[in-house]
Amino acid sequence: MNETTTWNIDIQTALIEWFDRSARTLPWRSYSNPYAIWLSEVILQQTRVAQGRAYWEKFMTEFPTLQSLAEAPSEKVMGLWAGLGYYSRARNLHATAKIIAELGDFPNNAKDLQSLPGIGPYTAAAIASIAFKQVIPALDGNAFRVYTRLFALADCIDLPSTQKIIAHKSLPLLDPLRPGDSNQAIMDLGAQICTPTQPKCIDCPLAFACEAFRRGTQTDFPMKKSKKVAKQVSMTLHVIMRKDKIAVIKRPSKGIWGDLWCFPEELPETIPVIEGLRKRHLLTHLDLDVHFPESHAPSLWIEPQWEWVDPNVLQHRAIPVPIRWWLEEKNYI
Numbered sequence: 001m002n003e004t005t006t007w008n009i010d011i012q013t014a015l016i017e018w019f020d021r022s023a024r025t026l027p028w029r030s031y032s033n034p035y036a037i038w039l040s041e042v043i044l045q046q047t048r049v050a051q052g053r054a055y056w057e058k059f060m061t062e063f064p065t066l067q068s069l070a071e072a073p074s075e076k077v078m079g080l081w082a083g084l085g086y087y088s089r090a091r092n093l094h095a096t097a098k099i100i101a102e103l104g105d106f107p108n109n110a111k112d113l114q115s116l117p118g119i120g121p122y123t124a125a126a127i128a129s130i131a132f133k134q135v136i137p138a139l140d141g142n143a144f145r146v147y148t149r150l151f152a153l154a155d156c157i158d159l160p161s162t163q164k165i166i167a168h169k170s171l172p173l174l175d176p177l178r179p180g181d182s183n184q185a186i187m188d189l190g191a192q193i194c195t196p197t198q199p200k201c202i203d204c205p206l207a208f209a210c211e212a213f214r215r216g217t218q219t220d221f222p223m224k225k226s227k228k229v230a231k232q233v234s235m236t237l238h239v240i241m242r243k244d245k246i247a248v249i250k251r252p253s254k255g256i257w258g259d260l261w262c263f264p265e266e267l268p269e270t271i272p273v274i275e276g277l278r279k280r281h282l283l284t285h286l287d288l289d290v291h292f293p294e295s296h297a298p299s300l301w302i303e304p305q306w307e308w309v310d311p312n313v314l315q316h317r318a319i320p321v322p323i324r325w326w327l328e329e330k331n332y333i
């Protein structure tokens, strides 16, 4: 037996022993039939356990079998779901019940389960491992947090490649005889011990093997995509008046403020300019420092791209936020 295998088995054992000792008591855990497990997983997808438990009990009372759910009128299913939100889950639940009833057998592996409406990779793995003992890690946000800390995995968790690494590295940590319990142990650890901001490592059954705990860097994981810093750009928008009209230009379709009406960015001829207002404007990727120098155009000046408009009515055109701001500052709005 090599060292890696020993390490894996130590973790398998620690997880299962902890689960037997400290697992949360949840009503669906006393069921081995896939219908009851699937129902719990769908209800818990965007719902806290405390709220989900009551709904699971209502559904199990009203529809104790998959067949009874499949045959129920949709208004009854939706009515029972009322208050849980995300109603597409209820529609998918009902549609999937009908498909499985038609198939005759509940699909018994993650791949087939994933082909059903409303069942993603995590739910498929959870059902397959708990109900059918398929050895496959069920990876949701809690599991990703626990595993990235355990391995001190510095790759960005948003990347599919990172999630693949975790799936690969976590597979041998599942007890081959009780993969569902191993997965549920990780779910419970993530919910109760290895929490996002204050993991209780002292109570954690995996502390002996946890690399982040050893380094004292638990809350550095999982690594998230760092937010891009907006690029700082200086922009000049010339406020050019001719009599009581102001020059505007329709911006090209592509690029910033595509197809909006704006002040020209350039002066085609040299004319006297006075410093005008200045405005900082943040876009998703740009931190704009916009200058509004002011000038008066000679009366015969014609620029084919420009339109001379009354500034009092400019607000009724499609204009960027800084132009609206300028109009407000100058009391045109």
Ligand code: SF4
Pocket (backbone or CB within 6 Å): 146, 149, 150, 193, 194, 195, 199, 200, 201, 202, 204, 205, 206, 207, 208, 210, 211, 212, 213, 218
């Ligand atoms: S030792 Fe701490 S950081 Fe590591 S898995 Fe346990 S609770 Fe999470």
